[in-house]
Amino acid sequence: MTVIQISELSVERGGKTVLDNLSLSVATGEIYALLGGNGAGKSTTLSTLLGFLKPSSGSAMVAGINPAHDAEAARHKIAYLPENVALYEHLTARENVDYFLALAGETHSSEEIEAAFDAAGLQAEARSRTLSGFSKGMRQKVAIALAVVREVPVLLLDEPTSGLDPRATADFNALLATLKARGTAILMVTHDLLGAADCADRIGFLDAGRIVEEVCREQGYDVMALHRRYGEAVAA
Template structure:
């Protein structure tokens, strides 16, 4: 395994994982640079969730490395985990606390030094959560509003890496557009984002690179080019060729 220095904020290097006799990841390699959004597309069973689990330190790869800002997750999980934020498909917050209180609480248990009122205000403003919602209990928040709180927490923590699991699932087109604008804000702050998704259209709109995952293998990888970024029809064809037509 090469020890050369890499600028990648997030790196999969020859990742393999087996559950018994089943191979879930097959030599998976990709890199997400700072200020870049990488969409990993694939159907159910393609290996997307396992990929996230490896980066979160929940699953140890059979072979290969998962690195977060140069830290091998299997070797130094605490250093790797401290440099990323994870937004699951369904964001878990304390229902009886306000948006502001949730962020402050999670910062406190993480031992963060970023708990100043000014930092919390900056993070909530950055994600576009209406100011009148800051002090409201999150129990009545929509999925889109809860995602804003989760990403505000990531911004407040000043982490360089963001992991997203099916972030646009269940969102209507307007909420999806709002969410993509959140990701653009994070990108402008230099955050490296990995999103695993079925949502080809959302990925085409916001991603800088798209990888097609099928049966644990990266079948193809494309980079955005020109003002149109991606040809959606061509993406559908590539998705179908990977055996994962939506």
């Protein structure tokens, strides 16, 4: 089932067309990586799905909801993990999850929250510590635990492996596999082609606001050929 549906989407910012008839879809239990350099339109795509920007034409749907018409309802279907996870340094991991669940108007048992931390791979002893001493990878595990316990159908990721070491990146990809197995539709925007090839079912290459090529894991990724075609542009 298609959960994210972007159809001929155009978005303007400051009088400039940033997305130009962009079309893509993400199904239940699928990981889609959207690659592009700076200014390609990656962040604008996420902002439109979150309802922060309105299309000049076309549409973006999240779990059957148009965020341009009802942004709050769309956001209730989304867990969003920005490049720099916005959690509270002075709160513990548990307190952060409790706080954000309260903001979302959701109540979950302590058993459900602990199970979410288990699924996210955050060690038990770290859950009662404040986040001031957490690494980026540990912060991401807190954010993923929040996504797990909320059981939302959509996860949006912005440069999720930026700044992570290889071990933390492997752990993060394992977390994504767990969410994928639960049926979550995952859209990640990134400039990391090799990282995307490790976990994504499909990769779309975004240039000047539109997808110029899409490749599928089932057909096999020729990563070196893709890197030769897009490596410099994506890294820009």
